[in-house]
Every structure is written in C-alpha cells, then in structure tokens.
Amino acid sequence: MVVSWSIVEVVRYMFYASNLATGSVPYPLFWLRYSLFMVLYPTGITGEVLQALQSVPYWQIANPVWGRMLILTLVLYIPGSPFMINSMWRNRVSALKKRSQTAGPARPMNGLVWPVTNEKTGERSTSKTNKNILVAALECISTKSGLMAKKEKNWRYGYVRHVERHVRDSMQSPANALKAAETGLRVAQETFQFVRGDKTTTLAEAMQTIKTSFATHTIEGKDYGVKHDLELEVPYGGKIGKPYYNYKNRRHDILKNQELIAQVDQWVKYGVIEEQCGDSLKAVVKNKSWMDLSQHYFILLGATSAMGPLPLLLSLGANIIAVDIDRPNVWAKLIDMARQSRGRVIFPVKQGTTAAALKKMDDGELAKIAGANLLADTPEIANWVLTVVGGLKVPDDHVTIGNYTYLDGALHVQLALACDAIIERLTQKHKVSLAFLCTPTD
Numbered sequence: 001m002v003v004s005w006s007i008v009e010v011v012r013y014m015f016y017a018s019n020l021a022t023g024s025v026p027y028p029l030f031w032l033r034y035s036l037f038m039v040l041y042p043t044g045i046t047g048e049v050l051q052a053l054q055s056v057p058y059w060q061i062a063n064p065v066w067g068r069m070l071i072l073t074l075v076l077y078i079p080g081s082p083f084m085i086n087s088m089w090r091n092r093v094s095a096l097k098k099r100s101q102t103a104g105p106a107r108p109m110n111g112l113v114w115p116v117t118n119e120k121t122g123e124r125s126t127s128k129t130n131k132n133i134l135v136a137a138l139e140c141i142s143t144k145s146g147l148m149a150k151k152e153k154n155w156r157y158g159y160v161r162h163v164e165r166h167v168r169d170s171m172q173s174p175a176n177a178l179k180a181a182e183t184g185l186r187v188a189q190e191t192f193q194f195v196r197g198d199k200t201t202t203l204a205e206a207m208q209t210i211k212t213s214f215a216t217h218t219i220e221g222k223d224y225g226v227k228h229d230l231e232l233e234v235p236y237g238g239k240i241g242k243p244y245y246n247y248k249n250r251r252h253d254i255l256k257n258q259e260l261i262a263q264v265d266q267w268v269k270y271g272v273i274e275e276q277c278g279d280s281l282k283a284v285v286k287n288k289s290w291m292d293l294s295q296h297y298f299i300l301l302g303a304t305s306a307m308g309p310l311p312l313l314l315s316l317g318a319n320i321i322a323v324d325i326d327r328p329n330v331w332a333k334l335i336d337m338a339r340q341s342r343g344r345v346i347f348p349v350k351q352g353t354t355a356a357a358l359k360k361m362d363d364g365e366l367a368k369i370a371g372a373n374l375l376a377d378t379p380e381i382a383n384w385v386l387t388v389v390g391g392l393k394v395p396d397d398h399v400t401i402g403n404y405t406y407l408d409g410a411l412h413v414q415l416a417l418a419c420d421a422i423i424e425r426l427t428q429k430h431k432v433s434l435a436f437l438c439t440p441t442d
Contacts, residue, residue, distance in 0.1 A: 011036060030099065034092040041088065045081050049074060109195040111376035112203055112414050116193070126410050129191060131155045134162060137184035141176045142169045185424075188417055194378070203378070207421050210379035213387060214348035214372060217358050221314065221341035228342065230291035230316065231256055232284045236263060260285055293318035293343075296398050298435075299385060299426075300324075301374065301419045302405035304334055307437055309402075314341035321388055322347045323381055326371035328364075335363050335370070348372045348384050374405065378418045382425040389430055401426055402435030 015025055015033040025033075052074055060067035114124040131149070139146030142165075149162040170177040186204075194206035201209070233256045255263050261282050268278040284290050294317040303310055303322035313320060314337065322345050324330055331347075338345040349358065350369040358366070372381050389399060403419040406412060426432060 027099075030095075034088075034095050037085070037088045037092075041081075041085050045077065049077060109200075111195060111373065112378055112418050113193050113195055114410065114414070115191050126413070127155050127159075130413075131159070133184055133188050133191065134159070134166060136187040137180045138162065138166055138169065140183040141172075141180050145169055185420060189421060192414070192417055203417065203421060207379050207382060207425060211383065212351060212380050213383040214351050214377075214380060215353040215358075216346060216384070216388060217349050217353075217366065217370070218344060218346045219335060219338045220344045221338055223342040224317070224344050225294065226342065227292075228317070229288070231288050232260065232281070232291065234260055234263075234281075257285065291316055295394065296400070297321060297389075297392060297394060299389070299399070299401040299432075301401070301403045301422065304330055305404035305406065305437065308404035310334075311337065314338065314343035314345075317342040319343065320345045321385065323374065323385070324371050325373055328367040331367035331370040332364065335367055339363070346388060348381070351380075374418045374422075375411075375414055378421055382422045385422060385426055386429065389426065389432070396431045397433065399430065399432040400435055401432055402437070404437045406437075 011032050015029055052070055056067060056070055059070055114126060115129055117123055117125040117128040135146050135149045138149050145165045152158045152162060170180050189204040190202050192203045194201050194203045233254050236253045236255050264278045264281050267273045268275050297319045298313055299321040300308060300310060301323050302308060303324040320343060322334060347370055353369060401423055405415050405419055407415050
C-alpha cells in the first residue's frame with residue numbers, strides 16, 4: 001500500500017513539474033499519470049483491507065465502538081472501490097481524448113484571434129492582453145488605479161482587486177462608467193487581431209475595410225401571418241402562494257389571467273423576483289396584443305442557444321434574423337423549427353447564391369449553405385445585418401439585437417468581442433434595442 005501510494009505521488013509530482021517547467025508533458029509520463037491507477041488502486045485497496053481485517057480482533061477487545069466503526073468502513077469499500085476506480089477511468093478517457101484533439105499541427109489562424117504579446121516567441125498571452133485592456137479602462141477615469149494595475153506583477157492571481165477597483169471607480173458617476181466601457185472596448189478592438197489568409201490586421205481595421213457580405217434567404221412558418229388569440233401563460237409546479245417547485249408529483253399548473261397576477265404578487269412578496277419584473281409581467285397579462293410580435297424583428301447572435309428565446313419568439317409570430325454557426329446539423333434543426341412555426345426566419349447563406357438557385361433547394365441543401373461563423377466572418381456578418389435591417393420597412397424601435405452566445409475559456413472572450421463589434425456597427429446607424437443573455441451564475 002505504501003509503495004503504491006509513493007509511486008502515484010512521484011508520477012504526479014513529475015507530471016506537474018514538467019507541465020510548469022515546459023508547458024507540456026511527455027507522452028510516457030502523461031500515460032503513466034492516467035494509467036497506473038489500474039494496477040496501483042487495486043493493490044493499494046487490497047493492502048488497506050487486509051490490514052483492517054487483521055486489526056479487527058484487536059479493536060473488538062480494546063474498543064468495541066472502534067471495532068464496529070472499522071467493520072462499517074470495510075463494508076463501505078464494497079460500493080466505494082468500484083466507484084473510485086470508475087471515476088479514475090473516466091478521467092483517463094477524458095484526458096487522453098483532449099490530448100489527442102490537441103496533438104498534431106496547430107490549426108492555421110483565421111478570423112478573430114488573440115494578439116501576439118511576444119514578437120520573439122509568437123506567444124499570445126491572454127493574461128497580458130487582459131491586463132493591458134483593463135489598465136486602459138482604469139487609466140481613463142483614475143490615473144492612480146491605472147498605475148496600480150500596471151505595476152501588478154502577479155496578474156494571474158492579483159487581478160481581482162483591480163477589477164473590483166474598476167467597478168468602484170466606474171460607480172462614481174455615469175460618465176465614469178461610460179468612459180471606462182467605451183475605452184476598454186475600443187482598446188480591445190484595436191488590440192485583438194483579425195487574420196484573413198496571409199493578411200493580419202486589428203479587429204477594428206477589419207470591421208472597416210472588409211466589405212463583403214452574404215446572400216439572404218427567408219423561410220415563413222406554416223402559420224405565419226395567421227392571427228391567434230394569445231395570452232401570457234406561465235407553467236408553475238405548485239398551487240398559488242407556494243414559492244417553490246412541487247417536486248413530489250412533478251405537476252405543472254398553467255397560470256394565466258388573474259391567477260398569474262396573484263402568483264406574481266406572491267413572488268414579489270417572497271423576493272423571488274423584483275418588483276419591476278412583476279410589474280412587467282402583469283402589464284403583459286393586461287395587454288394581450290403585446291403577445292403578437294409579427295411586426296417586430298429580433299436579430300439573434302447565436303440563434304440556437306439552449307437558453308435563447310428562439311422557440312418562444314417564433315411561437316409569438318416574430319421575425320427572426322438568425323445568425324448561427326455554419327454547420328448543417330445546426331441549420332437543419334433551425335430550418336425545421338421555422339417551418340413549423342408562426343414566425344419567419346431570415347438568415348445568411350453563402351455569398352453568390354442566387355434567388356433562383358435557392359428556390360430549387362430542399363431543406364437539406366439549404367442547411368449546407370446556411371449560417372456564418374461569428375469568429376471567422378465577423379465583418380461580413382456586420383455588413384449582412386446592416387443590409388437586412390436597412391431593407392426593413394419598420395421603425396428602429398421594432399428591432400432588437402441580442403447576444404446569446406457562449407464558448408468556454410478564451411474563446412468566449414473572442415466571441416463576446418465579435419458580437420460587440422457587430423452590434424456596434426449596427427447601432428451606429430440604427431437606434432435598435434439591445435438584449436444580452438447573462439451566464440446562469442448571474
């Protein structure tokens with residue numbers, strides 16, 4: 001048992017030391033880190049069990065309570081050991097899969113990318129880039145705060161206090177908040193790079209110089225334009241006045257009209273929702289005509305987001321200007337949803353596709369040429385959105401653009417910046433309303 005534990009610890013320390021020193025781990029050491037458990041865990045567990053069995057008679061005489069506790073511990077090994085080994089096996093599968101995905105030649109840079117922070121090595125440090133942007137946002141409203149952030153040596157662990165200081169400085173006045181936000185976003189667009197072929201520019205320059213766009217196609221749902229008497233309905237898993245989900249019978253009540261208003265008042269009273277939210281819900285209940293969105297347009301960046309409003313908006317007859325990644329499986333689902341709805345979907349298709357060609361395509365063929373990549377096609381998407389909105393015969397206050405995108409890690413920063421650049425281009429010419437999906441933790 002001691003030998004097994006020692007081997008595991010030695011391999012683990014070598015693994016992390018190699019990763020810290022060189023930024024990578026040799027495959028033999030990587031394999032040992034995630035494979036030795038198959039031999040060492042069973043031998044270690046067997047050693048522990050044998051030692052415990054050998055000491056049971058002693059503890060039954062010396063301390064019967066401890067003897068019973070030891071027997072209980074031995075019983076727990078029966079379900080616990082397979083669980084622990086299975087957990088390590090899943091970790092092994094996941095780690096090997098991730099390593100295989102990142103092995104081989106790096107993908108060529110394309111579209112919106114993090115900037116080079118070290119010309120000699122070609123390093124693209126997310127920490128250095130984040131620091132430079134936050135320093136700029138701090139300096140424009142507080143020289144002292146900017147200087148303190150600039151002097152921070154351990155940014156990886158020390159950035160939190162500077163983010164907090166940025167919030168405090170911004171809260172001093174609306175002017176501070178706006179100035180910091182505008183400065184930070186401008187510096188970000190002037191810092192992040194946009195790669196197209198063998199040419200690299202800043203994102204800001206790419207948004208101004210790239211003039212190409214996409215073709216457009218429209219799908220109307222089977223009930224598009226049909227008038228329906230709709231009213232606000234909220235599914236709720238309990239009786240009026242109970243501010244919790246009824247998990248016992250998993251029953252959903254559909255609340256509407258006065259029942260819904262009464263429940264909204266209860267939610268406000270309990271603090272489940274804020275008073276303004278409650279007032280808004282009650283206003284929709286009292287104004288049923290608001291449930292008809294056939295004269296409203298919604299630009300959805302990340303249209304098929306799991307937490308996005310696409311299904312709801314289509315059910316209310318809305319016009320959707322949909323932007324989502326150019327993958328056939330994504331668009332097959334979206335096109336089918338549009339066909340079955342009360343709404344209408346306007347979406348980008350490959351540049352040069354003619355209206356005559358689009359008429360001859362079935363939905364499977366459409367799905368193959370639909371969509372756009374927010375990171376690779378940022379300027380083209382902005383140009384396309386401007387063209388579509390410019391051709392609408394509705395006032396700007398009937399148009400909403402929303403960001404419903406999400407990716408993990410550094411890619412999320414790139415994606416957020418791409419969406420912001422598109423939204424900025426649109427709002428420079430049209431006074432549309434804005435929407436944003438916060439993360440679930442918010």
